[in-house]
Amino acid sequence: MNKCEVKEHWGIVYVPDKPPFPLHQQPTVKVHAAVIDPKHANTLVRKLNQILPLENLRHVKRVRKQVLDEGGIRLSMMLCLADESDDTQLEIIPQEIVDLINLYKLETFITKVCKYAPISKEEWIEQSKLWPTSYHPPTYNISGITGFSEEESLSVCTFMKQALDLSKCECQIVNAAIIVDPSTNYIIAHARDQVNSCSCFINHEHDVMVSCLNPWQWCNENSSSCSWHPLRHAAIVAIENSSERDRRLFPGSGLDESTDHLEHDLMLKKQKTECVKKEVVDSQSNNSLTELTRPYLCTGYDIYLVWEPCAMCAMALVHQRVKRIFYAFPNRKTGALGSVDRLQGEKSLNHHYAVFQVMLPQEKNPLINI
Amino acid sequence: MASSGGEETPEILAFMKLALEQAKIAFESLEVPVGCVIVMDGKVISHGRNRTNETRNATRHAEMEAIDVLLNEWKEKKHTKHQVADMFSKCYLYVTCEPCIMCASALSFLGIKEVFYGCANDKFGGCGSILSLHTTTTTTSDIGRKSYKCTGGIMGEEAVNLFRNFYELGNPNAPKPHRQLVQQP
Numbered sequence: 001m002n003k004c005e006v007k008e009h010w011g012i013v014y015v016p017d018k019p020p021f022p023l024h025q026q027p028t029v030k031v032h033a034a035v036i037d038p039k040h041a042n043t044l045v046r047k048l049n050q051i052l053p054l055e056n057l058r059h060v061k062r063v064r065k066q067v068l069d070e071g072g073i074r075l076s077m078m079l080c081l082a083d084e085s086d087d088t089q090l091e092i093i094p095q096e097i098v099d100l101i102n103l104y105k106l107e108t109f110i111t112k113v114c115k116y117a118p119i120s121k122e123e124w125i126e127q128s129k130l131w132p133t134s135y136h137p138p139t140y141n142i143s144g145i146t147g148f149s150e151e152e153s154l155s156v157c158t159f160m161k162q163a164l165d166l167s168k169c170e171c172q173i174v175n176a177a178i179i180v181d182p183s184t185n186y187i188i189a190h191a192r193d194q195v196n197s198c199s200c201f202i203n204h205e206h207d208v209m210v211s212c213l214n215p216w217q218w219c220n221e222n223s224s225s226c227s228w229h230p231l232r233h234a235a236i237v238a239i240e241n242s243s244e245r246d247r248r249l250f251p252g253s254g255l256d257e258s259t260d261h262l263e264h265d266l267m268l269k270k271q272k273t274e275c276v277k278k279e280v281v282d283s284q285s286n287n288s289l290t291e292l293t294r295p296y297l298c299t300g301y302d303i304y305l306v307w308e309p310c311a312m313c314a315m316a317l318v319h320q321r322v323k324r325i326f327y328a329f330p331n332r333k334t335g336a337l338g339s340v341d342r343l344q345g346e347k348s349l350n351h352h353y354a355v356f357q358v359m360l361p362q363e364k365n366p367l368i369n370i
Numbered sequence: 371m372a373s374s375g376g377e378e379t380p381e382i383l384a385f386m387k388l389a390l391e392q393a394k395i396a397f398e399s400l401e402v403p404v405g406c407v408i409v410m411d412g413k414v415i416s417h418g419r420n421r422t423n424e425t426r427n428a429t430r431h432a433e434m435e436a437i438d439v440l441l442n443e444w445k446e447k448k449h450t451k452h453q454v455a456d457m458f459s460k461c462y463l464y465v466t467c468e469p470c471i472m473c474a475s476a477l478s479f480l481g482i483k484e485v486f487y488g489c490a491n492d493k494f495g496g497c498g499s500i501l502s503l504h505t506t507t508t509t510t511s512d513i514g515r516k517s518y519k520c521t522g523g524i525m526g527e528e529a530v531n532l533f534r535n536f537y538e539l540g541n542p543n544a545p546k547p548h549r550q551l552v553q554q555p
Contacts (some may be wrong), residue, residue, distance in 0.1 A: 215479045216514040219455035228451065229441060231476050236429060243427035297428050311496070311503060312479065315472035318494075319428035333513045336471075341501060343471070348493045348500055 009361030010157045012326070014145055014354070015338045017345035018116050023126050027115040029057070030082040032093060033064075034106035038075050044104070045077070051096040052080050059117035061132040078131070082110045144324060145354055155185060160328055160358045163304040166192060175210045177238035178304040179322075181295075188301055189245060191237035197227040212310040212331055235305060235313035239320045242298055250294040297321045308335035308357075314343045318351050325355045378524055382486055385409055385464040386524045389488070392419040392432060393466045393532050399424065403532040406432040406465035408440060410457065416440045433465060433473040437480065458482055466529040468522060471496035474503040481516045488529030490522055497522070 021027060036044055045062050054060070057078075064076045080097050093101070093108075101108060113131040118124035124135035148156065159180055166176035174193035181188055193211040195218050209221060211233040218230040295301070302324040303317060309327070314336035317325060330339050337344060337355045344355050378386075385407055392405020396419035405419040418435030422428045440461075444454050458480040463469075466488040469477060474496025477485060485497065485504065496503045497520045506517040 214514070215475070216481070216516055218479070219451040221451070228445075230454075230479055231434070231437065239429055240427055243425055246426045297426065310475060311501065312472050312475035315470060315475070315494070315496070316429045319422075319470075319472065321428070346500055350493060 010153070010160075011359035012144070012148055012153060012156055013357045013359060015344070015357055016119060017342070017352070018119070019338070019342065021116075023122060026118075026123065026127055026130075028112040028130065029115045030084055030110055031057075031060075031113050032079040032082045032097075032108050033076050033111050034079060034101065034108045036063075036075050036077045036104070036106065038073070040104055041075055041077070044100070047100060048077070048079065048097075051100075052094060054078070054080070057081075057113065057115075059133045059135075060113045061134060064131055076111075078113065079106075079108065144356060155182075156326060156356075156358060159187075159302075159304045160326060160360070162190075163306050164328065164360075166190060167306040171207060172196075173208045173210065175212055175234040175305060175307045175309075177234040179238050179242050179298060180302045180304065181300065182302050182324075183300065188295075188298070189238045189241035191234050191241055193234045194227070194229055194232035194237050196221045210307050212307050212313055212334060215310050215312070215334060231312070233310070233313050235303065235309050236316055238303065239298070239316055242295075242301075242320075246295055299323065302326065304358075307331050308337050308339055310334045311336040311341055311343070314341070317353065318343060318349050321351050322353050325353055326358050327355075328358050328360055330357065381412075382464075382524060385414070385462075386466070386486065386488065388414060388417065389464045389466050390525065390528055390532070392417050393529065396420045396432070397532055397536055403536050404432045404465065404467045404529075406436050406463055408436050409462040409464065410460050415461075416443075429472060431470065431473050433463065433469055433476065436463075437476065455481055462486070464524070466525075466532070467491050468495040468497050468499055470494035471501055471503065474501070477518060478503055478516050482518050484519045485521070486524050487520070487522050488524055489526040489533075 041063060048062060060078060062078050064078075066074045066076070068074055079101070080093055083092050100106070111131060114127040114133055118127050118133055118135045121135060124133060127133045144152065159178055163176045163178045166178065167174055169192075174196075176190070176192050178190045179188040180186065193209065195211040196209055211218070212235075215230075215233070218228070221228075298317075298320045300323050303322050303326070305313075305325065305327045307327060307329045308331035309317065309325075310331065311334070314325075325337065327337070332339050334340060336342070343349065344352055388407045389405045392407065393403040394405070396405055397403035399419075399421075401420040401423050403420070406417065407414045408416040416436040416439045418432040418437075418439065420432050421430040421435055424430075440457075441454070444457065449457070459482070461482050463477065463482055463485045464487075465485065468474075468487045468489065468491035469485065470491060471494055487497070490499050492499050494500060498504070504518050504520045506515045
């Protein structure tokens with residue numbers, strides 16, 4: 001393996017789950033609020049949490065306490081979301097809230113609260129000036145979010161360098177993908193875009209044909225052979241290769257087998273999901289397959305991509321349960337990991353990976369040498 | 371995403387029934403029960419069903435299976451890329467569940483004409499539920515993004531019932547925390 005000699009020129013940047021906003025421009029939403037009598041505070045909080053819990057604003061505190069100039073305190077309470085366009089349309093307030101307003105003779109007003117939970121102490125302080133929020137420092141167990149050790153950084157740039165080398169051939173620059181098991185540093189699968197067949201024998205200049213950048217262009221590229229496929233982007237092919245490897249190395253675990261087998265299966269998955277590190281040291285010197293455990297899809301694996309993937313590939317990597325994605329170049333027009341969409345932050349998905357951009361030294365950018 | 375509002379023609383219902391047949395085959399094969407058919411000129415030209423457990427490849431959704439059948443067939447017939455693109459633009463997809471973000475993107479890349487689906491997919495849906503990859507805006511049409519018409523709610527209840535039966539058995543391939551049997555009331 002090639003080592004990255006100029007490690008100090010490389011950088012690994014975490015791509016967070018929500019778009020980064022300037023500290024003083026945190027997105028807000030309008031809510032109905034009311035000044036309340038402190039002796040009703042507990043009752044009201046309990047009732048509101050029952051009738052309207054505001055799931056998407058869990059980071060916003062229900063009650064704001066203000067110290068007044070004349071010494072007293074004022075409590076205000078967030079009631080419900082307000083219409084974003086019009087100001088005082090009482091009719092959009094749910095009936096249960098209206099009942100509460102009438103019962104406690106509340107005078108409502110519209111105010112703004114921060115839409116997203118703070119991701120840093122600085123954001124939290126800034127947000128709370130508007131209306132108090134709560135801050136929970138990240139509790140992820142995905143390694144790398146809070147920084148990489150020197151050894152980890154070195155292997156990240158080594159694999160990214162391999163992906164860069166893979167993306168170039170005589171005639172084309174395409175996207176390339178390498179799936180790695182970081183607990184052993186084994187390469188599980190690698191692939192290049194297979195949307196267009198390679199035509200190195202024609203020997204023309206480097207064509208940039210990165211599928212994820214122009215996924216609608218497949219029918220406009222010339223192709224001399226029949227080995228093309230509009231959907232065979234590098235990540236999709238790499239997933240296919242890894243599942244083929246899985247079937248080859250661990251045959252005979254079809255689903256029509258006994259329950260015992262399924263239980264065994266689940267135990268393996270559990271081990272993988274808990275990221276039990278096994279024989280990491282031995283694996284460097286010993287390539288015996290007996291050390292390998294059967295993977296559950298790509299649980300625990302990393303993927304290295306030269307370009308940020310499109311929505312199809314990014315979602316494929318969710319389905320295949322990849323743990324971390326490293327990419328080198330952003331995909332401004334169709335990227336789904338921060339550029340256009342941000343699948344790592346879509347709460348409804350059943351799996352979430354951590355995303356990192358690997359910043360390369362200038363001379364490693366393949367587009368510069370074209 | 372438009373809801374059909376009960377205006378399904380007998381033809382639409384007939385094709386959706388065929389897609390449901392595919393979903394039932396998936397169910398019997400212990401796969402998440404989603405099925406689809408692709409229709410051109412009023413004829414079913416391809417069908418597919420989920421094969422994620424069998425292949426250990428979680429991207430092998432019904433849509434991807436049906437698309438690959440077509441691509442193989444058309445390439446064997448030595449059709450050019452332009453001919454293939456032209457044919458996809460005449461294809462209608464009938465699928466029992468709203469295409470996920472991956473499949474909804476793929477259908478746009480291919481330039482499919484229209485999609486009819488059964489139930490909405492409120493966790494992964496790419497045709498309106500989570501993202502809207504079937505539509506274009508001024509910025510996205512600049513980069514050549516292709517839109518397609520999408521109508522949901524065609525025999526959605528039948529599709530949901532299949533899912534319900536499947537998850538009551540427990541998805542044999544789901545990771546442990548998710549494999550809890552639904553308690554019957």
